[in-house]
Amino acid sequence: MAARSREPGGHEPKAVQKAFLLLEAVAQLGSGATARELSRLSAIPPATAYRLLNLLVADGFLVRTSDLSGFALGRRTRELAGVAGAADPAVVHGDFRPVPAIVEELRAQVRFGIYAASYTGDHVRLVDRDPDHELISESAIVTHLHASAIGKLLLAQRPELAGARPLRPLTTRTIVEPDTLAAELTAIRETGVAREVDEIRLGRSALAVPVRDRRGGLIGCLVAIGRTGRIRVDDGRLTELLRDYAARATAHPAQPAPDPAPASRDSQHTESGLSAH
Amino acid sequence: MSALADAIARSFSVPEPARPAVSALRALGRRRLSGLEVLAQSVGTTGCAASMVVLPTVLLHYGTPLSSVLTLLGAVLMCYLIAVGITQFTRRQAAAGGIYSFVFQGLGTRAALTSGVALLVKYLGSAASTLYSGGQALILVLGAVGIQVTGVLGTLALYAAVAVAVVAVLVRGVRFAALVMLAVEACSLLFIVVLTVWPGAPAGPVPPPGSAPHGVLHIALAAIFSLAGFESATFFGPEAKKPLLSVTRTVLLTPLICGGLFLFATWAAWTGRSATILDAAANGTASGAPTALVLALNIGLACSWLTSATASSHAASRLVYSMGVERLLPRFCVTVHPRFRTPYLALLAIVALVAVAGTALALGLAPARVQLVQVVRAMVVTAYVLVAVASVRFLYRIREQTLGVLAAGSVAGLAGVLLLGALVVVERLEADHPVSVIIVGLLAAGVLWRFLLRLRRPATLRGIGVFDAAESADVLPGAGVFAPDANGDLVLVGRPRGGPAQRRAG
Numbered sequence: 001m002a003a004r005s006r007e008p009g010g011h012e013p014k015a016v017q018k019a020f021l022l023l024e025a026v027a028q029l030g031s032g033a034t035a036r037e038l039s040r041l042s043a044i045p046p047a048t049a050y051r052l053l054n055l056l057v058a059d060g061f062l063v064r065t066s067d068l069s070g071f072a073l074g075r076r077t078r079e080l081a082g083v084a085g086a087a088d089p090a091v092v093h094g095d096f097r098p099v100p101a102i103v104e105e106l107r108a109q110v111r112f113g114i115y116a117a118s119y120t121g122d123h124v125r126l127v128d129r130d131p132d133h134e135l136i137s138e139s140a141i142v143t144h145l146h147a148s149a150i151g152k153l154l155l156a157q158r159p160e161l162a163g164a165r166p167l168r169p170l171t172t173r174t175i176v177e178p179d180t181l182a183a184e185l186t187a188i189r190e191t192g193v194a195r196e197v198d199e200i201r202l203g204r205s206a207l208a209v210p211v212r213d214r215r216g217g218l219i220g221c222l223v224a225i226g227r228t229g230r231i232r233v234d235d236g237r238l239t240e241l242l243r244d245y246a247a248r249a250t251a252h253p254a255q256p257a258p259d260p261a262p263a264s265r266d267s268q269h270t271e272s273g274l275s276a277h
Numbered sequence: 278m279s280a281l282a283d284a285i286a287r288s289f290s291v292p293e294p295a296r297p298a299v300s301a302l303r304a305l306g307r308r309r310l311s312g313l314e315v316l317a318q319s320v321g322t323t324g325c326a327a328s329m330v331v332l333p334t335v336l337l338h339y340g341t342p343l344s345s346v347l348t349l350l351g352a353v354l355m356c357y358l359i360a361v362g363i364t365q366f367t368r369r370q371a372a373a374g375g376i377y378s379f380v381f382q383g384l385g386t387r388a389a390l391t392s393g394v395a396l397l398v399k400y401l402g403s404a405a406s407t408l409y410s411g412g413q414a415l416i417l418v419l420g421a422v423g424i425q426v427t428g429v430l431g432t433l434a435l436y437a438a439v440a441v442a443v444v445a446v447l448v449r450g451v452r453f454a455a456l457v458m459l460a461v462e463a464c465s466l467l468f469i470v471v472l473t474v475w476p477g478a479p480a481g482p483v484p485p486p487g488s489a490p491h492g493v494l495h496i497a498l499a500a501i502f503s504l505a506g507f508e509s510a511t512f513f514g515p516e517a518k519k520p521l522l523s524v525t526r527t528v529l530l531t532p533l534i535c536g537g538l539f540l541f542a543t544w545a546a547w548t549g550r551s552a553t554i555l556d557a558a559a560n561g562t563a564s565g566a567p568t569a570l571v572l573a574l575n576i577g578l579a580c581s582w583l584t585s586a587t588a589s590s591h592a593a594s595r596l597v598y599s600m601g602v603e604r605l606l607p608r609f610c611v612t613v614h615p616r617f618r619t620p621y622l623a624l625l626a627i628v629a630l631v632a633v634a635g636t637a638l639a640l641g642l643a644p645a646r647v648q649l650v651q652v653v654r655a656m657v658v659t660a661y662v663l664v665a666v667a668s669v670r671f672l673y674r675i676r677e678q679t680l681g682v683l684a685a686g687s688v689a690g691l692a693g694v695l696l697l698g699a700l701v702v703v704e705r706l707e708a709d710h711p712v713s714v715i716i717v718g719l720l721a722a723g724v725l726w727r728f729l730l731r732l733r734r735p736a737t738l739r740g741i742g743v744f745d746a747a748e749s750a751d752v753l754p755g756a757g758v759f760a761p762d763a764n765g766d767l768v769l770v771g772r773p774r775g776g777p778a779q780r781r782a783g
Binding site for chain 2: 024031036047060063064072080081157160166186190
């Protein structure tokens with residue numbers, strides 16, 4: 001437990017063990033299990049169980065129901081994924097890499113910069129940069145998720161990544177109101193498109209669509225970035241085009257990064273040619 | 278670990294809800310205060326540096342060395358027991374309404390509104406009283422450096438300037454306010470402690486024991502009310518980073534820290550060490566103390582009192598905000614500054630009220646300060662009794678009662694009732710009938726308020742008890758059941774048991 005409380009006493013390993021028993025009991029009983037039920041199921045004495053439950057709630061591993069009498073699993077239990085033997089399908093494998101030829105094909109059709117980003121390990125990483133368009137303030141995209149279309153798309157799936165700190169305004173149009181951001185993320189979840197207008201840099205707009213793995217998990221995005229006014233973020237045709245290519249660009253994360261050779265058929269050809277040697 | 282592992286694995290394929298549940302207190306700057314900053318709010322409210330000078334005067338007047346120390350220890354123990362009762366709530370919820378919201382969880386709306394009125398009067402009264410004292414000390418400081426504040430206009434200007442400074446600090450942001458209070462209170466504590474143990478300061482003769490009647494009672498009341506205010510951190514739960522830990526620690530630690538400082542001050546008073554500064558505090562330069570010492574002492578006192586006024590106004594603003602969210606008070610109370618995330622209109626109204634009352638005291642327009650202090654004392658004890666009783670009822674309701682905390686809650690409640698009785702006895706002894714009438718009137722106000730609400734706006738009563746409830750973003754996706762509550766807001770509930778979430782409105 002992260003809590004530096006002296007409450008569990010000098011038997012930390014035992015306390016951790018008991019904490020796991022309680023989490024497991026909450027998972028078994030489901031939302032609304034009371035402290036008394038949990039104490040009974042986990043066979044931990046009530047006084048100890050209540051103390052540990054309060055600590056687990058304080059640290060976000062559990063949450064209390066609105067009448068304060070029941071418990072449910074908190075989002076922080078995801079941090080135990082490795083320990084508990086669970087796995088996030090989008091996290092365990094390497095970065096998502098788009099098939100380069102598909103991205104090149106898309107670039108040939110639009111006048112804007114086309115980039116691909118991976119969300120592996122809950123971090124934004126640009127995995128394919130447009131060689132014809134310079135991208136300024138790339139680090140801000142990675143650091144300030146609330147300010148870019150790429151970041152907001154990830155936040156829509158993982159709102160907890162916004163963190164507890166106040167949202168930093170990068171321009172006058174950056175969304176810094178938690179409520180406004182929540183509404184924006186709701187809209188992104190509903191439409192499946194994230195937009196950004198002058199939010200990370202004045203004069204720049206972007207449109208991002210999700211890239212998903214076979215199981216529907218979010219693994220990255222395709223994004224078109226251009227000058228505000230030239231790129232229209234409500235452009236239905238552009239959105240459809242991006243979606244179309246996002247569906248095709250998926251190189252499944254389990255695979256190693258593909259060979260940076262041009263077209264897919266050519267690469268197969270080359271490979272077979274190589275293997276013949 | 279199968280069920281847990283399953284729940285975690287499943288959570289990644291559950292989509293985020295289109296309409297997520299959010300906390301009713303979201304508009305405040307959430308999760309900003311560190312543990313030290315939360316502590317600053319509570320220690321600042323008690324104004325313990327100033328009490329280190331004021332309390333010994335009472336001790337010397339009424340007690341003997343032994344009775345002072347024993348009574349002081351008893352007072353600390355009682356406050357600690359009340360703190361244990363309060364922490365039954367702070368370990369389980371974070372609410373901007375503090376004790377008022379806690380009382381609701383245990384005793385329902387009638388007791389909650391009674392405690393709400395008591396707390397408002399307590400914090401506004403304390404703030405007005407300490408603003409007055411701080412202003413007076415500031416006038417002495419300014420006088421010593423050659424700026425004479427005289428006449429009605431001068432007094433008005435000084436108090437207006439202080440009020441503007443207080444508003445500026447509080448509106449600027451909860452963290453900024455806490456840091457300012459921390460710095461100022463730490464400086465004033467340093468001043469007072471250094472002045473007490475300064476090797477150059479001449480120690481006076483060992484004072485003779487006090488001989489005034491009802492000594493123990495007076496000392497106990499003075500000591501307990503010097504510790505009162507330790508609970509003010511409870512109003513900042515939603516704005517603390519780890520509220521369930523930091524607010525709990527603060528509520529338990531503050532009576533001990535202040536109690537320790539008061540014991541030190543008691544030792545200094547009875548050994549004659551602080552004779553010079555006590556004399557200087559009472560009589561200024563006329564006591565024969567060096568001008569520099571009087572100046573330093575007054576700076577320390579002004580800092581401590583003004584910090585206390587600031588911290589009390591700060592706490593009151595969150596209580597008013599919480600009542601605004603529950604629609605008990607006008608909507609302007611919930612207006613939060615878009616950048617600083619503070620309820621600035623509520624703060625403006627509160628500081629204006631406090632400044633008017635403080636200035637009226639300074640100009641001699643208001644009734645005596647002693648009577649205000651007595652009303653405030655009765656209100657704070659009422660709130661303590663209610664929260665102690667509520668803690669016992671609350672633990673039974675959520676079925677988490679254990680023998681230890683039940684005993685602490687019961688003893689604290691009983692001690693509070695005894696204290697309230699003691700207060701009444703003192704009032705009777707001093708035959709201060711108007712104060713008794715005001716106290717009874719204020720205690721009835723909460724009940725009357727509820728009666729009127731039930732008559733005119735019964736729906737409002739169902740909205741009481743707002744706290745920083747779990748949001749969709751706090752719950753593992755797929756592991757919680759959300760349902761609309763009585764107000765139609767989405768909240769986390771237990772397993773589906775049919776019908777909307779049960780909320781207490783008793």
